[in-house]
Amino acid sequence: MQQTEAGNPNIVHKVFTFEDEKKTPGETLTVSIPEVLDPQYGMYVWPCAVVLAQFVWTHREELSGKTVLEIGAGVGLPGVVAARCGARLFLSDSSENPSPPTSCCCQNWTWFLGSDVFYDPKDFEDVLVTIAFLLRKNPRARFWTTYQVRSADWSIEVLLQRWDLDCVPVPLDQFHADRPELAGSSLPGRHTVQMMIISRKNG
Numbered sequence: 001m002q003q004t005e006a007g008n009p010n011i012v013h014k015v016f017t018f019e020d021e022k023k024t025p026g027e028t029l030t031v032s033i034p035e036v037l038d039p040q041y042g043m044y045v046w047p048c049a050v051v052l053a054q055f056v057w058t059h060r061e062e063l064s065g066k067t068v069l070e071i072g073a074g075v076g077l078p079g080v081v082a083a084r085c086g087a088r089l090f091l092s093d094s095s096e097n098p099s100p101p102t103s104c105c106c107q108n109w110t111w112f113l114g115s116d117v118f119y120d121p122k123d124f125e126d127v128l129v130t131i132a133f134l135l136r137k138n139p140r141a142r143f144w145t146t147y148q149v150r151s152a153d154w155s156i157e158v159l160l161q162r163w164d165l166d167c168v169p170v171p172l173d174q175f176h177a178d179r180p181e182l183a184g185s186s187l188p189g190r191h192t193v194q195m196m197i198i199s200r201k202n203g
């Protein structure tokens with residue numbers, strides 16, 4: 001569902017409603033995310049974001065009181081869902097200066113989130129260097145990330161090795177995200193979205 005902001009036709013609010021019919025019938029979470037009609041691609045919710053937000057929602061019981069950082073957040077749907085589930089949330093996004101803000105180093109992070117941050121192959125290593133740095137400071141933390149398969153030739157395998165990172169794929173059916181419509185949105189559509197959890201090797 002989407003609504004235009006009164007007085008500003010360039011801002012559209014996209015509404016997502018998460019539910020969990022199997023675990024807690026009747027429990028829902030509705031979030032409204034403003035999108036700016038702007039050529040900058042970070043100003044929209046991407047299909048990957050809905051899938052990652054669904055993963056966050058299905059882990060909501062683990063989030064309360066935990067500190068979470070979303071990188072490459074754009075309009076931040078997964079992070080906003082984490083915050084609504086009780087996490088202390090920091091959002092960040094920068095393609096110009098990929099280093100995490102200095103304040104990030106002082107936090108005790110439990111999870112890092114990143115949806116569709118493996119969008120442009122030229123950024124893959126920057127993103128993984130950022131994650132490797134954050135995981136070195138927080139060895140027990142995990143990076144929850146979704147990516148859209150845009151080319152069979154793109155792979156982060158070699159970079160994971162180079163930066164001492166492990167990766168576990170999470171099948172979408174494990175968190176009921178294996179469908180074209182999710183959270184009341186048709187955004188996932190027919191895109192091939194994959195979910196993985198990245199950690200430090202032996203971490």
Ligand SMILES: C[S@@+](CC[C@H](N)C(=O)[O-])C[C@H]1O[C@@H](n2cnc3c(N)ncnc32)[C@H](O)[C@@H]1O
Nearest residue numbers: 042045046049072073074094095098115123126
């Ligand atoms: C396809 S958009 C996804 C936005 C949002 N996460 C979503 O899924 O709706 C890719 C995002 O990655 C960010 N980005 C690109 N290079 C980055 C880097 N090196 N470090 C952090 N973020 C980066 C962009 O600014 C942009 O917001």
